[in-house]
Amino acid sequence: MSPGRSANAVPPHASEPEGVPEYVRKLERAASYLSAEQLAQLRRAWQVGAAAHEGQLRKSGEAYITHPVAVAGVLAELGLDTETLIAAILHDTIEDTPLTHAEIVAEFGETVAELVEGVTKLDKLKFRDRQEAAAESFRKMLLAMSRDLRVIMIKLADRLHNMRTLGAQSPDARRRIARETLDIYAPIAQRLGMNLVKSELQDLSFRAMFPWRHAVIDKHIRSRPVVRREAMAQIEVQLSQSLAKEGIDHRLISRIKTPWSIYNKMHAEGKSFDQVMDVFGFRVVVGSVPDCYHALGAVHAQYKPLDGRFRDFIAIPKANGYQSLHTVLFGPYGSPIEVQIRTEEMDLIAERGIAAHWSYKFGAEAPNSAQSRAHAWIVELIENQRAAGSSLEFLDNVKVDLFPDEVYVFTPKGKILSLPRNSTALDFAYAVHTDIGNRAVAARVDKKLAPLRTKLVSGQSVEIIIAKSATPKPQWLEFVVTSKARTAIRHQLKQLEHEYAVQLGHRMLDSALEELDSSLERLPQQRLEAFLAEHRYPRLEALLADVALGNWMPAQAAQALTAYAELRSGSQSRHSQEKILITGSERGVVSFAQCCLPIPGDEIMGYHTAGKGVVVHRLDCPNVAEFRKSPDRWVPIAWDPNVSGDFDAALLIDVENRTGVLAQVAAAVAQSQSNIDRVEYLERDMHAAVLRFSIQVRDRNHLAEVMRRLRRLHVVSGVRRQL
Template sequence: MSPGDPALALPLTAPDEDAVPDYVQSLERAANYLPQAQRAQLRRAWAVGAAAHAGQTRKSGEPYITHPVAVAQVLAEQGLDVETLVAAILHDTIEDTPLSRQDLAAQFGETVAGLVDGVTKLDKLHFADRQEAAAESFRKMLLAMSRDLRVILIKLADRLHNMRTLGAQSAEARRRIAVETLEIFAPIAQRLGMNLIKSELQDLGFRALHPWRHAVIEKRIRSQPVVRREALAQIEARLAQKLALEKLPHRLVGRIKTPWSIYTKMHAENRSFDQVMDVFGYRVIVDSVPDCYHALGVVHSVYKPLDARFRDFIAIPKANGYQSLHTVLFGPYGSPIEVQIRTREMDLVAERGVAAHWAYKHGGDAGNSAQSRASAWIAGLVESQRGTGSSLEFLENVKVDLFPDEVYLFSPKGDILSLPRNSTALDFAYAVHTDVGNHAVAARVDRKLAPLRAQLASGQTVEIITAKSASPAPQWLEYVVTGKARTAIRQQLKHLEHEDAVRVGHHMLDRALGERGTSLDRLPLARLDGYLAENRFPRLEALLADIALGNRMPTQVALTLAQEQPPNLLQPDAVPGERILITGSERGVISFAQCCMPIPGDEIMGYHSAGKGIVVHRLECPNVAEFRKSPERWVAIGWDRAVSGDFDAALRIEVENRPGVLAQVAAAIAHAESNIDRVEYLERDTHTAAIRFSIEVSDRKHLAEVMRRIRRLGVVHGVGRL
């Protein structure tokens, strides 16, 4: 249908008051902070949406338009601007109705059309499965978020209303939506500081996922014993009295725990319901930052604070902009009292997060803090998604970044960076800048040298030491926790692997062409281009990498490319016997066989294996006899003079079977500056034991030194290389 079709005629004026349903009037009441002219825009948007969704119903049987209007009401309760509310009312029109982006732009402006387009899911592409579609939809939503944060606010409100009306879905759909809500949307709401929406999403997700557990905990909360209610009232009265005597204007409210928070605390800390509930919580809201610290002194004078439980999130805000003073007091009933102290502006930001920015009449600074932090977080995600191979990988990285536990770290200049808990110095390096991470070699943590794998704790000052020649190693992926670091390392490793593959493939193809009397440089350009086009290689480098990885045999490629050359006519500069020299820096192209574990100094041969590239074996390896049956797959290979790195080796050590022997052998290996990867017993009886040690050495000399140190031990009967 075209926009001009009579079936799509859009109402240009708002309908009469009598024709407006209750749910629209409810939205208008929630949006009464908007001027009259803007509220008229909401009614017009409803009229357009209702006409576009005419005939469509939800699974509950209600008209479909009730859903987007309810989404808009959630946002109106957060104090959002009129453009966001209009976009919320129309957020499903591009996807589910004949209305186009151009129609919306013409009627409501480019901003509204852009917001709707950002929320629209990818329904026209075909994916391998639902999981991939959801991941790709999330990636698109993120890119739209980077242009306008209000996209995610609409998406969160959309998810919240869907969770409120989840009963109409099938059991399987309820479970899938609940898991997605708890894993993705609730953490995003938390990351954006939107605690009210986060708490409701978590509770609704918990109820959908574990209805029985939710019902039991909810019933226990409602039926609190009289003793607890009296205790709450007495503590609140004492705190309020002392604050009033200090003439400190304040609002004191008790904090009510939700079923989800109780469940997660019971699960994580292995505590009973009574132990979790045996904590009283209060929030003190005051006028200014100095009043916060004044109130802290007051509550500490009423009840003694518990040591090491004070946190100052005003001086060092959380990554989502949250600010508050947290303290835990020793209560009169032996139960801890958790107290949060904050200003009114901080309370607004704590509950609404980035949405608080639009709730300020004059765009006050307090809202900008949460918004700028959210924008910086999203910018980091956008940067990392550019280097991610798939939508699913990207989504996993985002999940890692959404962990709420954080450590706060300082740069040498005093800048504060927040990272997930268990982050390492390498995560910090990538948080500073991707190039800093790629060239990191060590760190100084509180002015002391530390390895890149060192885990960091809040309050530490971290300085990264870099070197131009340094580059990521595959093992780095084992000890980074942030999505940005993981993505950057993978991207750089792929780049380095590709460079190594091109270099090795060039050598192999040139050698095969040399045996046919030519070389890559002498091939007619037209013939080479024709071969690349025929085999769908975008450029020569792709062919060379394919050869190195074992997907194409160099002899067959050379045979095709050299078809018009006289066979076996060697040119003076064709050197068929030249070997590929291993430097130790090759990644993904050359691997070392686990059957014989070659190390520098061993006599070796290379076997060209499909999908694995060149696999290096020792010449004395028992499997070499089998490889002799395929001489075309042999690759002349040797060790470069400058070879470096750690190589796997294995030793069989026979020792006396008594306590402390293993520790002696391990110490001897460590003194020889070798790392132990794995230890396993091969044989064991009453008097002796045979143990296999998997270790890392630099070459045969290093291995000999390790074996020499082991033999010196009186408890060792024999040692040999496996």
């Protein structure tokens, strides 16, 4: 039961309220767009809800039924359908009153009951301080949204009314609820295009969290100097006159900034209050799209536009369906004039988002509608959360989508894609299709070859070059920004790591079985299945992966599989010297020790570590002596003849300490076709210095070539490989 409600609720229909209170009449006035029959249903919902909540009070002392009716009022102001308004009135009944799902179905139909059930489940989600719990709750909220968007709209209206009546809560509770509103609910309202709801949620949260700051800014806004009010009126008259001369039927509205928007801009851009307020804002609402562009010409003729400050969100709408022309003009008082130009329909969608022209059936409106975009966004989120490893990872991924600042780019066929700010060519590839992203090797940006990490800007045309053999690389996670790309890369890397682990585990276990004159193929199937069942492995691949990762020692697993009482000790079979060949591409299963940095051509050994797999060391590594104490963890390995790729190596270079030396050394390394990862000075005096270069090479021959080139430099007195 929610705080502030008494437990003495009575069954529905036990008594009906006498008369119709003002708060119900206020709801009916807001819902006057409904038919007489629908308004009658609405009043019936109030009667059922009032009877169910009888005796329950809010913390303020008011009858509890006033809250759900007020929530319905918020939705009525947005023009929502009857079913949503009825569900809003009844949204707390299933959890907190004797009213049942079946009774709601009988009285108001299955759809209303499902909406109430959906909101009830959301109400049980408490965003606690523990991050994992909050992430899991957020994931469940999005799943509920995917089934019916009206569920989250009722929840947003519920949160808005709670924020309006937050005064009855303790100061700590006010701050906690306000922070949760800013972090979760306001961004969702923004992503769904519900700007009126988002703006009020943000401002109420600001007032609850920082009441003194809110009061100071609010006072400043209200006490704007007379000179500024006169300037605003003068600009309004001139703009309206200019539009009228062109014969454009229009509404001109001056935009008023909220305390939160002013505070946020001051905080984010380091501006003073006067600097933020020194901007005049107007909205021009016209009849059609051609009128928008006609009006743009009229206002540009009246005042000169500022270079680079024009945005066309009509041709390229924002991800949440927002459409408008934005321009900034140089005003007569030296202050910029921000003007937004849009049609009546665009204005409705800009303020109400998915609530505008509400249509429950997906696809009933044009594919550009806010509802369609919201559905598409949530469907993509649901796909991403299935691939995400944890709720925390999912929440981390989705933050990008909740705080978008889009760039708009074109496919080769002219289709427009919207991506978050700082998106790369690789993000674009995954936005086109997951398979395109997984096989991407490069891009053409405006027909010029570019690497996948290239950041995109609006207006560019992007084409992705793919290769069938290409696979995602862990480094990609360092520069992608979209949740779809990050989730897909992580998912694919996990699959690749598992495949490599299975392959390596197979070789290691077969090698151990050979020492016992057996092999996986020769093991009785019944014995193998019994072993897998006993250790709860669904498939043989899971055991092989565990062997590669060091969770089973190969000899231990071989012994258990062949049912030997003990391993033969003191004697080696004819197979014991056979080595497992590695290519270096066994991601997540084979790693290379940082103490000695082995490269192809070095004599190597493997050391098995639980959870990490095989760690490769050079045989001349100083740490090998310590590993000899655990011979059961040794893995006989060697380089595969087909080994390829770049491997880390470190060089210590003695140089003269003078200007330009570092550049000469770096150039020599680069001319040897080697990448430089890092450079550091280990020692330095007046005449000499010792540099440590971390580089990447293909093998020992490549490293030798790098060292030869360095020794030819007259500024270099010595080069040696670091152990």
